Amino acid sequence: MSEVGYEQMSIEGIAARAHVGKQTIYRWWRSKSAILAECVLEGLILPSQDVPEDTGDLREDLLGWLRRALQDLGDPANASLLRGLVSAAADDPDLAAVLYERLTGPQEATMAERLRRAEAGGEIDSTLTSTAVIEMLFGTIVYRILSRLDVGPELADGLIDTLLNGLRGDRRNS
Amino acid sequence: MSEVGYEQMSIEGIAARAHVGKQTIYRWWRSKSAILAECVLEGLILPSQDVPEDTGDLREDLLGWLRRALQDLGDPANASLLRGLVSAAADDPDLAAVLYERLTGPQEATMAERLRRAEAGGEIDSTLTSTAVIEMLFGTIVYRILSRLDVGPELADGLIDTLLNGLRGDRRNS
Amino acid sequence: MSEVGYEQMSIEGIAARAHVGKQTIYRWWRSKSAILAECVLEGLILPSQDVPEDTGDLREDLLGWLRRALQDLGDPANASLLRGLVSAAADDPDLAAVLYERLTGPQEATMAERLRRAEAGGEIDSTLTSTAVIEMLFGTIVYRILSRLDVGPELADGLIDTLLNGLRGDRRNS
Amino acid sequence: MSEVGYEQMSIEGIAARAHVGKQTIYRWWRSKSAILAECVLEGLILPSQDVPEDTGDLREDLLGWLRRALQDLGDPANASLLRGLVSAAADDPDLAAVLYERLTGPQEATMAERLRRAEAGGEIDSTLTSTAVIEMLFGTIVYRILSRLDVGPELADGLIDTLLNGLRGDRRNS
DNA sequence: AGATAATCGAGACGGTACGTCCGGTCTTCCC
DNA sequence: GGGAAGACCGGACGTACCGTCTCGATTATCT
Numbered sequence: 135m136s137e138v139g140y141e142q143m144s145i146e147g148i149a150a151r152a153h154v155g156k157q158t159i160y161r162w163w164r165s166k167s168a169i170l171a172e173c174v175l176e177g178l179i180l181p182s183q184d185v186p187e188d189t190g191d192l193r194e195d196l197l198g199w200l201r202r203a204l205q206d207l208g209d210p211a212n213a214s215l216l217r218g219l220v221s222a223a224a225d226d227p228d229l230a231a232v233l234y235e236r237l238t239g240p241q242e243a244t245m246a247e248r249l250r251r252a253e254a255g256g257e258i259d260s261t262l263t264s265t266a267v268i269e270m271l272f273g274t275i276v277y278r279i280l281s282r283l284d285v286g287p288e289l290a291d292g293l294i295d296t297l298l299n300g301l302r303g304d305r306r307n308s
Numbered sequence: 309m310s311e312v313g314y315e316q317m318s319i320e321g322i323a324a325r326a327h328v329g330k331q332t333i334y335r336w337w338r339s340k341s342a343i344l345a346e347c348v349l350e351g352l353i354l355p356s357q358d359v360p361e362d363t364g365d366l367r368e369d370l371l372g373w374l375r376r377a378l379q380d381l382g383d384p385a386n387a388s389l390l391r392g393l394v395s396a397a398a399d400d401p402d403l404a405a406v407l408y409e410r411l412t413g414p415q416e417a418t419m420a421e422r423l424r425r426a427e428a429g430g431e432i433d434s435t436l437t438s439t440a441v442i443e444m445l446f447g448t449i450v451y452r453i454l455s456r457l458d459v460g461p462e463l464a465d466g467l468i469d470t471l472l473n474g475l476r477g478d479r480r481n482s
Numbered sequence: 483m484s485e486v487g488y489e490q491m492s493i494e495g496i497a498a499r500a501h502v503g504k505q506t507i508y509r510w511w512r513s514k515s516a517i518l519a520e521c522v523l524e525g526l527i528l529p530s531q532d533v534p535e536d537t538g539d540l541r542e543d544l545l546g547w548l549r550r551a552l553q554d555l556g557d558p559a560n561a562s563l564l565r566g567l568v569s570a571a572a573d574d575p576d577l578a579a580v581l582y583e584r585l586t587g588p589q590e591a592t593m594a595e596r597l598r599r600a601e602a603g604g605e606i607d608s609t610l611t612s613t614a615v616i617e618m619l620f621g622t623i624v625y626r627i628l629s630r631l632d633v634g635p636e637l638a639d640g641l642i643d644t645l646l647n648g649l650r651g652d653r654r655n656s
Numbered sequence: 657m658s659e660v661g662y663e664q665m666s667i668e669g670i671a672a673r674a675h676v677g678k679q680t681i682y683r684w685w686r687s688k689s690a691i692l693a694e695c696v697l698e699g700l701i702l703p704s705q706d707v708p709e710d711t712g713d714l715r716e717d718l719l720g721w722l723r724r725a726l727q728d729l730g731d732p733a734n735a736s737l738l739r740g741l742v743s744a745a746a747d748d749p750d751l752a753a754v755l756y757e758r759l760t761g762p763q764e765a766t767m768a769e770r771l772r773r774a775e776a777g778g779e780i781d782s783t784l785t786s787t788a789v790i791e792m793l794f795g796t797i798v799y800r801i802l803s804r805l806d807v808g809p810e811l812a813d814g815l816i817d818t819l820l821n822g823l824r825g826d827r828r829n830s
Numbered sequence: 831a832g833a834t835a836a837t838c839g840a841g842a843c844g845g846t847a848c849g850t851c852c853g854g855t856c857t858t859c860c861c
Numbered sequence: 862g863g864g865a866a867g868a869c870c871g872g873a874c875g876t877a878c879c880g881t882c883t884c885g886a887t888t889a890t891c892t
Contacts (some may be wrong), residue, residue, distance in 0.1 A: 221395045234455040330879095642786075644792065671844095678844095
């Protein structure tokens with residue numbers, strides 16, 4: 135898929151490359167997107183995602199976490215794979231669910247706990263859910279990748295700053 | 309496309325429905341996604357986007373603008389069309405550019421001016437570009453639509469709050 | 483085979499109907515036509531053939547014998563089975579041999595003896611072998627069945643008359 | 657078909673050899689046997705059949721005609737083709753009709769006229785139809801070819817003798 | 831007004847891939 | 862330890878579209 139894109143990737147081609155009969159593929163997966171769904175579940179496509187650390191400094195924790203995610207997607211091959219996944223997910227709700235779970239899920243619990251502790255510690259003061267935070271960050275990244283804009287670790291600062299402080303800037307210490 | 313999705317939409321089907329020869333289509337467009345690109349440019353698919361008003365209250369202006377956008381995409385047919393466009397754009401950089409321009413462009417100038425005035429008026433204090441702001445908002449929406457999550461005007465408040473104040477909450481008056 | 487014809491009859495279908503593993507079939511028969519060959523040998527398909535009686539009247543003996551054969555093949559199911567066998571035999575020399583033996587063989591010895599006695603009795607005066615006689619009769623029948631022409635006992639008279647007297651008519655008493 | 661037999665002859669193979677798309681074949685013929693039917697009609701498979709001459713001597717006319725037919729079918733390639741046609745016709749009534757018409761038809765009218773004249777001239781004395789005569793001769797030949805028995809011009813004499821005189825021999829001059 | 835283009839609908843064409851069926855082999859597991 | 866069950870590789874089936882290519886039959890323009 136990273137070579138020719140999702141549309142050009144054929145089941146016959148997969149079978150041929152795998153030296154496998156076409157029927158064997160159809161025996162195990164209902165469609166091309168179902169293959170992708172399993173690849174995603176098995177971690178074969180999307181690089182395994184870290185969860186934010188907890189060093190006590192929320193900003194640094196989020197920055198490091200997001201930078202690593204952006205680092206992976208800076209590789210054109212990975213960006214191409216993600217575009218393929220998005221293309222497939224747009225036509226297959228099942229894959230969409232798997233993809234969403236894979237992207238948003240693992241970080242969710244950790245992020246929720248992290249935010250709760252940050253709130254307790256006075257670092258933040260918000261009712262926004264951890265899911266919404268993750269959706270904003272990943273949404274922005276996916277949007278840029280679909281638009282074929284550059285994606286790199288340097289994006290992390292702007293995103294995290296806005297996320298934490300908003301456009302009104304950091305007035306914590308003012 | 310809203311009926312069967314992007315993949316199932318065939319050029320032969322388009323020609324047949326239009327009572328037109330296939331060649332006539334190929335005479336005018338290079339590919340299926342090129343047809344979509346022109347549809348987008350002509351405003352036939354994406355509902356025409358408003359730009360934020362300027363009432364003096366940045367928060368209300370953004371809220372109203374975003375709510376209208378979310379209102380449109382709350383319609384499943386429109387969400388389906390957007391998924392089709394994303395699917396097509398994932399495989400066609402040209403369409404991706406057109407789509408990005410269509411989604412991000414019209415609001416950009418107005419938003420830039422709006423932010424500049426807000427900054428001058430002390431409403432905000434940020435270096436984030438207007439483009440980045442739009443990408444964050446639309447990225448989040450597109451991400452939710454691809455994930456088949458509900459999209460409705462009620463999302464606007466959370467997004468705008470976070471965008472303006474950050475997770476640290478509104479300390480404008482503190 | 484009588485239901486769907488030879489081509490549509492699959493080994494998988496046979497195995498499934500017999501509640502038997504495919505391998506078990508391949509263990510005992512080399513091919514689809516080999517199964518048919520054994521069916522023929524076991525008398526499961528072609529109704530068992532009589533041999534001509536010997537009442538002293540060659541014409542009546544042959545007539546009765548041929549009428550019984552035609553009677554069987556007048557049943558469309560039997561005609562269909564025969565077409566299936568022919569179709570299979572056309573592709574498999576082994577089955578062709580079995581089928582030929584089954585059709586031509588049993589009658590051959592009796593017919594040879596019958597002709598010999600008829601010749602001795604002055605009933606006939608020919609050097610044609612019994613095999614050739616049988617081939618002419620069965621050949622005509624098979625030809626009509628393949629051509630989907632009607633086959634019934636009434637054909638017997640014409641065939642036997644021609645066989646005995648030829649086109650020049652019965653001049654036995656002239 | 658003469659190389660691999662009817663069953664092994666695939667439509668894909670035909671298309672490939674003809675440097676033609678598969679769909680083009682399906683556009684013009686409904687099935688493999690329909691292709692054969694047209695080949696037969698066009699005279700591409702069965703060598704064009706003569707009709708009996710009329711030299712005044714019925715026996716010689718029939719002998720010459722039958723010998724030529726047997727000559728053709730003595731070629732193993734032609735015999736193989738005929739077996740393929742029979743195999744196909746066994747599963748396809750339409751092809752069976754075409755094949756029957758091709759084999760039996762052209763000679764029919766001439767044969768009918770020939771027999772009528774022979775009868776008028778006292779050569780024969782029979783009510784057997786020309787069609788039945790042809791069926792007997794061709795049936796015998798087809799039967800032998802299906803059985804993979806030798807077929808050659810030398811068969812003609814026996815068949816014609818039996819046909820004209822019957823097993824009782826030629827008593828015309830006795 | 832009549833000749834000359836240009837454009838169109840229709841759809842055949844050589845291809846590629848689809849998803850299914852079956853052939854013949856091999857493996858697992860149960861009785 | 863033989864057989865049912867069925868997975869496996871392979872390959873043909875008949876269908877749907879792809880993008881290219883001829884065909885007339887309108888139109889539109891230009892002598």
